[in-house]
Amino acid sequence: MRTLLILLTSSLFSYAQPNCYIYAENSQERKACELSYKAIQYPQGSKASQKLFDQAIAIAPEFAWAYYEKSVPYFKRGLLREGLDILNKAIKIDPKEYLCYRAYWYWQYKNYNLCIEDLETYYKLPKAYVQFTPGGDKDMRIILGLAYAKTNQYKKGIEIISNCIINYKSKDDIGLTDYHSLGILYVLDKQYSKAIATLKKQLTINEDMADTNYFLGIALKEKLNLVEAKKQFTKALSKYRETNRFININAGFKVYLLDIENEIAALSQIN
Template sequence: MKQILLIVLCSLPCLIMAQTNCSLFKDEAHKSACELYWKAIEYNQGSRESQELFVQSLKACPTYGPSLHEMSVPYLKRGDFFNWKQLMDRAVAADPIWLSDRGWCLFKFLRDYKNSFADLKRLYDINKGQPGYSGDGDYNLRIIMALNQRAMGNLKASLAYFNECITDHEKKEWVGLFDYLHLGVTRMMLKDYKGAIADLNRETKKYEKLADTYYYLGLCYKKLGQDQKAYTNFTQAKELFTKTGYYRNDPYCEVPDQVYLSDIEDELKKFKN
């Protein structure tokens, strides 16, 4: 599910709505920027027609958040991170709500964990502990904050954000699809193998057929000296990976805690030696 938030600036209070009625704006700058934005998104994303209309929109209102954001996306997808960030920095300067997208993309595409965390922590503070969700909808941004901390080597701080987010969501009977997986891997990194196994088993109840989970279960059982259980889980991971295709991947980049077939096969080979 994709949610579009439209933020209209230019010295007026921030207006956020699912779809902006351009006639609501009292001045021509806002109205024109809004109308040009809607014309731009009628064309294919990144097309010349679309980008030129965004340029016109920003000439009418240089801090019109939706145009700054949407114009930046094709640069991001092409790997032109310089131009993407130039536009996103302007969007964030206009309104901090765009910290969510910038922080998420800094994490996912640039592996800039320090600045990603800074963006998301700022939004976390502004929104009193509720920073929102990632651009793909897969993660509460507190999970991304936890993954940022983990990537910077701050495992205990990472665990604290994981626990805060997951405990909050367990009360609401909703936990992210991969949250227990990442929590389990983090406990494994802290050498809490029994705790990691408990979290990974919770992940199998959330997503029963994910190859990645069984691979990490295999690693944990191996560390505990339970070779038969390790072998069983590595075998299950390979079967899911090769026969059903249930494993984590992304068309743009490697995802957190992603497992490759070669990782699984390397572990299985050790049982034959």
């Protein structure tokens, strides 16, 4: 169900698209809103769409959504500074709506300190609500936890991800990669028993990531359970070779084929 929801949300709408009818007829905002809708009918980043966004912005410079939509292709194409200059205008108008999006791109461009700064600011805002990565794969609190881990603050990361999972309204809200992310942080923080328990929980939710078995193998190896460790590395290898394997998009800590092969080679004496 959640997978279906993610697929639907990622393909149907990105960040909340406004309803143009909330703006008074013939108002500048209504016109800007309609122009922006027209713009997103054209391919992202195309001349036609850019011109329409600029027209919208010229008519209603306080209409944040036009800036946001205009900025997207800049971020996706490596024009970071240009993207930020545009998106910052949307954030100035409506920080609650757009701060998380900037944090996401800070994460993508590997500036974990700025990512943390934006997300901490966001969650302190009154009535901050649950926001996801643009693809819908992770709650932004998971990204915050992973960003702390990227700056070697594993305990802080563990605290944030654990709290995120505890505070979900329903068990159905648990993401397909949440326990995986938490499990990695336990491994990095050398809390191997907790890592094993957490990664095993992950396998009950989504067992299609080779990376989960790899990190489980690492935790077991550290606990000197080498037979089980090797089993997990071998499982990781076979999952890695599947053509349609599950890809953890915002993994933060990615496992490569070579990592798995090295672990198996190191345990070659174990049957």
